[in-house]
Amino acid sequence: EKAQKDRADKLAKEKAEKAEAQKRAAAEEARLTKMREENLQRMMGQMGGGSPAGTGGTVAKEASYSNSYKGKIQAAIKANLIFNRSISGNPAVEIDIRVGPGGTIISQRIKTPSGNKEWDDAVLRAVERTGTLPRDVDGKVPEHLVVSYTPSDLMRP
Structure with missing residues (x-):
């Protein structure tokens, strides 16, 4: 019992x-x-x-994402951005990025050139070197996004 x-x-x-x-x-x-x-x-x-004033490059995409995700993307790409030349002005380049389900970058192309081929190529190489984008707080990664960078973005922490 x-x-x-x-x-x-x-x-x-x-x-x-x-x-x-x-x-x-x-x-x-x-x-x-x-x-x-x-x-x-x-x-x-x-x-x-x-558009609000940005700190660092800007990120646009088709679906919603958290505020912190924008910073994660910017930091991931900026960590691979190598450019040691001086440029007159602050030209912006927009890179169109396609991403796989796990965050793997499938393709990247220049959407809007800055007018400075060396700068455009440096940002394109940085995206390529990044290889995999971090996941957002909900664990998802966008399928498509556009990043925009200017040389002054390298000076920001």
């Missing part, structure tokens, strides 16, 4: 722990969903208001 009671108590405890784990998982999923929705709303608002 005591063994049955112990077994029943153990089953009840396991059931309660399982229910608690499911409750925590549901709460976490709700939190992530809310965060994604807030990010989407914020980005939709920014789209109507023009």
Whole structure:
């Protein structure tokens, strides 16, 4: 009789722990969903208001992403950007990047040249050397994005 009671108590405890784990998982999923929705709303608002002043290169893509993701992409590419020449002005180059599901860069091409071939090639090589882009906070990587860099971006921390 005591063994049955112990077994029943153990089953009840396991059931309660399982229910608690499911409750925590549901709460976490709700939190992530809310965060994604807030990010989407914020980005939709920014789209109507023009482009904010950037720090470092800019990243544009088809779907939503977190604020920190933009910085991760910029840092990953900037770490591979090698350019030691002096350029007059601050020409911007836009690179169109296609990305595989795991973050592997499939292709990159110059979308809008800066007018300085050496600068354009340096940024293109940096994207190529990066190889794999980091995942966003939700674990996803965009299929397509456009990055824009200027020589002054190299001077920013």
